[in-house]
Amino acid sequence: MPHVPVASHTQTHVIPKQPPSGRRTGKPAWYAPAAVLGDVAGAAVPVYLFFALADSPYAAAYATAAAAAWLLVRGARDRYCERRLGERDNIVPALQDWLVLVGLLAVVRAATGEESPFLLALAALVPCAPTSAGVQTLIHRHLVTRRRGGRAVRRALLIGEADAVDGLVSHLARRTDHEVVVVGVCPVGDEDPQALAPVAARLDRQAPPRMSADSAPVLEAARRLDVDVVLVVPGPYMAGTRLRRLSWALHGEERPLVVVPGLTEVAGRRVGVSSVAGLTMLNVAPPLRRGLATLLKSVTDRLGAALLIVLLAPVFAVVALAVRLDSPGPVVHRQTRIGRGGVPFTMAKFRTMVADAERLRHQLAGTNEQDGRMFKIRRDPRITRVGRVLRRYSLDELPQLFNVVQGHMSLVGPRPPLPAEVAGYDEVELRRLAVKPGLTGLWQVSGRSDLSWDETIALDLRYVDNWSPSVDLGVLVRTVRAVIAGTGAY
Structure with missing residues (x-):
């Protein structure tokens, strides 16, 4: 199938032409069967093996019941519908389904009085969630690959003023893992947009006396x-009654209309x-800052950090010995950082640099590779041999568990900044201090140090x-993978 490349300022997205049969190419048909088979295997196989090894005569029956129940839960929560398959590779939905x-x-x-060993049954069900999440991850990666090649996408016509059109096309073109590709634009007014998508029609700024003056060119x-x-960026010349009448014409041909309000980085659960009085209003709930969820986060942080300190005590001892033997200086480096609300605190970490690293930093100021407030050098000469290993696997951050226990930090949150960095923050950047800094985070x-300042x-x-307990859980799960890979750590 031929494809037409559409360039953007950052990447190239590919617009698929209509297939000769006239039917749209969507997500591959094997996604749903693969997800179902993965769930069946993830439930039935472990349950059967656990009970068979326990010499239970009902191993096959238990396996069948577990698989059927798992499919029922997943199906009832729409995990197999086409619009959801492959759209995310997060383990959080699988964990939520597992609890159900x-x-x-x-x-x-x-209800049935079944008397199998409870702990055995619970252990047998544990593989369900990771297996389902693993299958969804594979489907997600396959879908992203197809979308980067211009397949499994939705062709969109964009309506709006020239500046708004340019902004939305540019925003969509920055990433190629989503489903929307703009194949044409309809600017409102005489200005020409800079977007490389072709101008398919043009609408007058003033609302026309007849509906067909808008609907006819758009439908054509x-x-x-x-x-x-059809995407519409509302504005002073395309809103209210005019937008409603355009929706009538589009819906008459079964073409969906999506209004793009311009909000960015707002989680769907907050919207x-x-x-009200016939007016459609978009409600954006404030971020979670108090209540049971935040109390749960605080308790979980402190208990979790205390437990990790106990479990990782041998690792603390080995790392401390390695730091001591590698170079002269203290084992633990203490540094003032800025916490929630701009309150300073002393953060601890295993020393990964030579003892006089702070003095040497001024000599290296001109070699900073970061484009913002942070100071980062990929091959920093101040880092010791052991320090490079500790940084690669984030072992130098372990003493910050004590900061979490003390309440200065959280297990998950933004990176704790230095006072010098905060001194240069603008009003937007200061919003990072609205929550506690974290031992890990997005x-x-x-990408860690590979990220630009703006990306950070x-x-x-x-x-x-957009914080929520499920966000923290997802970050913690992804942290394990990031630490093992060591990507962007230096």
């Missing part, structure tokens, strides 16, 4: 380009739609604005 499964089977167990462009969806699982700030603000 355990609750469901507990009810069935109580939508048919000619064979679009799947709701309401109607910055660590997304964007990730931190996304966390600050």
Whole structure:
């Protein structure tokens, strides 16, 4: 199937032409069967093996019941519908489904009087969630690859003023893992957009007296380009009654209309739609800052950090000995950092640099490789031999568990900044200090020191604005993978 490349300022996305049969190429048909088979295997095989090894005569029956229940839970939560398959590779949905499964089977167990060993049954169900998440990850990666090649996408016609059109096309073109590709634009007014997507039609700024003056060119462009969806960026010349009438025409041909309000980095759970006096309103809930969820986070942070300190005590001892033998100086490096609300605290970490690293930093100021407030050098001469290993696997951060126990830090949060960095923050960057800094965070699982300053700030603000317990859980799971890979750590 031929493809037409569409360039952007940052990447190239590919617009697929309509297949000769006239049918749209969507997600591969094997996604749903693969997800179902993965869930069946993830539930039935471990349950059967666990009970067979325990010499239970009902191993096959238990395996069948577990697989059926797991499919029921996953299906009831729409995990197999086409719009969800491959859209995310997060383990959090699988863990949520697993908790529902355990609750469901507990009810069935109580109702039927089934007397299999409880701990054995619970252990047998543990592989369900990681297996399902693993299959979804493979599907997600396959889908991203297809989308980068211009397949499994939705062709979109974009309507709006020239500046708004340029902004949205540029934003969509920065990433190629989503489903929307703009194949044509309809600018409102006489200005020409800079977007490389072709101008398919043009609308007057003033609302026309007849509906067809708007709907006719838009419908003609939508048919000619064979679009799947029409995007509208509302503005002073395209809103209210005019937008409503355009929706009538599009819906008459079963073409969906999507209004793009311009909000960025706002989690879907914070957004709701309401109607007041016939007006459709978009409600954006404030970020979670208090209540049971934040109390749970605080308790979990401190208990989790204390438990990790106990479990990792041998690692602490080995690392401390290695630091002591490698170079002269203290084992633990203490440094003033800025915490929540701009309050300073003393952060601890295993020393990874020579003892006079702070003095030498001034001599290396001109070699900074970061484009913002942070000071980072890929091959920093101040780092010791042991220090490079500790940094690669984030072992130098372990003493910060004591900061978490003391309440200065959280297990998950933005990177704790230096006072000199905070002194140069603008109003947007200061929002990073609205929550406690973290031992890990979106910055660590997304590239760490390989990220630009703007990318780091964007990730931190996304966390600050959209925090939830499930976000923390997802970051902690991804941290394990990031630490093992060592990507961006120097």
